[in-house]
Amino acid sequence: MQNIIEVHNLSKRFILATEPQTFFRVFKRFITRSFPCKEIWALKNISFAVKKGEKIGLIGDNGSGKTTLIRIMLDIYRQTSGSVNVFGQATGFLSLGIGMQRDLSALENTYIFGAIMGLGKEEIRKKLDSIMSFSELGDFIYCPLRDFSTGMQSRLAFSIAKEADSEILILDEILGAGDTSFVKKCSQVLEDYRKSDKTIIMASHDIEAIGRFCDKVLLLNKGQQLAFGPAGEIVELYKAHKF
Amino acid sequence: MKLFGSRYINLVKELSIAWFKIKDQRSILGFLWSFLNPLIMAAILFFLFRSRMSTGLSSNYFLYILIGTVTWNFFVMATSSGLTSIVNSPDMVRNVSFPREILVLSSVGTFIIQHIFELLAVFILIAVSGLGFSKYAMFLPVILIAEILFITGLSLFLSCICVYAQDMRHIWNVLTRMGFFVVPIFYSVSDISLRFRMAVALNPMSQIIIFLRDILLYHRLPSILSLSLVFAFSLLMLIAGYKFFKYYEHKIAEKV
Numbered sequence: 102m103q104n105i106i107e108v109h110n111l112s113k114r115f116i117l118a119t120e121p122q123t124f125f126r127v128f129k130r131f132i133t134r135s136f137p138c139k140e141i142w143a144l145k146n147i148s149f150a151v152k153k154g155e156k157i158g159l160i161g162d163n164g165s166g167k168t169t170l171i172r173i174m175l176d177i178y179r180q181t182s183g184s185v186n187v188f189g190q191a192t193g194f195l196s197l198g199i200g201m202q203r204d205l206s207a208l209e210n211t212y213i214f215g216a217i218m219g220l221g222k223e224e225i226r227k228k229l230d231s232i233m234s235f236s237e238l239g240d241f242i243y244c245p246l247r248d249f250s251t252g253m254q255s256r257l258a259f260s261i262a263k264e265a266d267s268e269i270l271i272l273d274e275i276l277g278a279g280d281t282s283f284v285k286k287c288s289q290v291l292e293d294y295r296k297s298d299k300t301i302i303m304a305s306h307d308i309e310a311i312g313r314f315c316d317k318v319l320l321l322n323k324g325q326q327l328a329f330g331p332a333g334e335i336v337e338l339y340k341a342h343k344f
Numbered sequence: 345m346k347l348f349g350s351r352y353i354n355l356v357k358e359l360s361i362a363w364f365k366i367k368d369q370r371s372i373l374g375f376l377w378s379f380l381n382p383l384i385m386a387a388i389l390f391f392l393f394r395s396r397m398s399t400g401l402s403s404n405y406f407l408y409i410l411i412g413t414v415t416w417n418f419f420v421m422a423t424s425s426g427l428t429s430i431v432n433s434p435d436m437v438r439n440v441s442f443p444r445e446i447l448v449l450s451s452v453g454t455f456i457i458q459h460i461f462e463l464l465a466v467f468i469l470i471a472v473s474g475l476g477f478s479k480y481a482m483f484l485p486v487i488l489i490a491e492i493l494f495i496t497g498l499s500l501f502l503s504c505i506c507v508y509a510q511d512m513r514h515i516w517n518v519l520t521r522m523g524f525f526v527v528p529i530f531y532s533v534s535d536i537s538l539r540f541r542m543a544v545a546l547n548p549m550s551q552i553i554i555f556l557r558d559i560l561l562y563h564r565l566p567s568i569l570s571l572s573l574v575f576a577f578s579l580l581m582l583i584a585g586y587k588f589f590k591y592y593e594h595k596i597a598e599k600v
């Protein structure tokens with residue numbers, strides 16, 4: 102099996118401004134070429150490879166660099182050094198319901214969020230029944246989103262997101278919204294993903310779920326790669342390290 | 345080029361229409377509210393200046409001003425919303441992988457939709473006034489495209505700067521207010537002294553307003569040389585803005 106994602110010696114440095122940014126300050130700094138700032142290394146020397154169809158878990162404490170790594174793989178951030186190669190179409194679910202407008206109806210929002218997830222109008226129209234039945238919103242689809250509870254919004258967003266048909270899916274902490282029956286449905290979707298030949302990368306604090314779902318796990322701590330290997334092993338390592 | 349992938353055209357369309365619907369609270373009255381701004385401005389200027397300006401003697405002075413205020417209003421609204429398009433959508437910028445210029449294009453697109461409705465309203469007024477239309481009205485799309493290229497290019501620059509300098513929106517607000525007087529909205533270029541004439545005439549927005557008056561009010565051919573120059577300048581503005589934006593695109597995602 103060939104590699105579908107290759108990350109080699111990846112490092113990411115953030116440069117944080119230490120003072121509020123105003124036009125004249127930025128302009129002055131641009132002219133004088135002096136930038137008072139603080140450096141933070143969010144990731145240092147990360148290397149791993151993912152084969153087609155593998156399910157990879159990302160674990161680590163808050164601030165360990167999971168989301169930064171995901172954003173670099175999705176080409177949202179650019180790395181400071183090292184290389185990232187993603188061979189194929191990758192879709193990320195970093196946060197559900199981005200771009201949704203609270204004053205528009207659920208149906209209109211389906212088209213907007215669908216477009217953001219890379220679905221065309223026709224595709225959404227074809228999948229509309231499946232989206233609507235999965236989200237269980239019934240007659241609410243003509244109501245503006247502002248009348249929805251947070252759980253209902255996430256349900257709608259998840260129902261749309263699951264239709265995104267990429268060969269690589271990158272998920273960042275998207276589980277745990279909605280009531281028990283919906284969580285069960287989401288797990289069912291993930292279970293289907295697990296059996297499919299999609300390549301999946303999933304960051305989560307739910308260690309048990311990662312252990313069940315993933316083939317391999319990458320453990321990060323303060324931007325350093327602590328370990329990369331079989332899921333069971335690494336999960337045990339993380340637990341031992343932590344508790 | 346990635347920009348022209350059908351997936352992204354669809355996204356620009358969806359976002360423009362969605363934002364347009366929200367902006368006007370999805371009603372005819374909502375549109376009228378936003379059209380009221382250039383209309384009232386034109387009415388005030390008309391009563392203030394109709395006996396003071398040489399152009400005021402012309403019988404269509406109200407339409408003369410209205411074409412100016414509608415065009416200028418479009419410029420101000422579109423660039424101001426383009427300016428904040430990135431900083432107002434941090435969630436999308438940080439969490440979705442897509443060409444970020446889509447946000448700028450969509451927010452300019454929102455005001456293109458509105459501008460088209462406003463122009464229709466102006467056409468109705470022109471028809472009602474008995475002025476009618478000439479064959480030169482066919483230049484309208486060319487002039488509009490030049491205007492849109494210019495506004496989009498400028499917005500690409502502004503949206504990027506606004507991420508770095510948060511007070512840019514206030515600066516732009518002041519600049520556009522001053523710009524109102526550097527564009528021949530209620531006066532004509534020949535009314536002002538030679539010293540200022542260059543500053544007014546060299547401004548692409550002045551030229552666009554002059555072209556629009558040529559084809560809609562005076563029923564004559566706009567200067568093809570100026571039109572070509574403005575078009576070329578607008579195109580350059582768009583290319584430069586696009587390059588600038590693309591250079592900073594990944595840094596924007598970290599800063600916003």
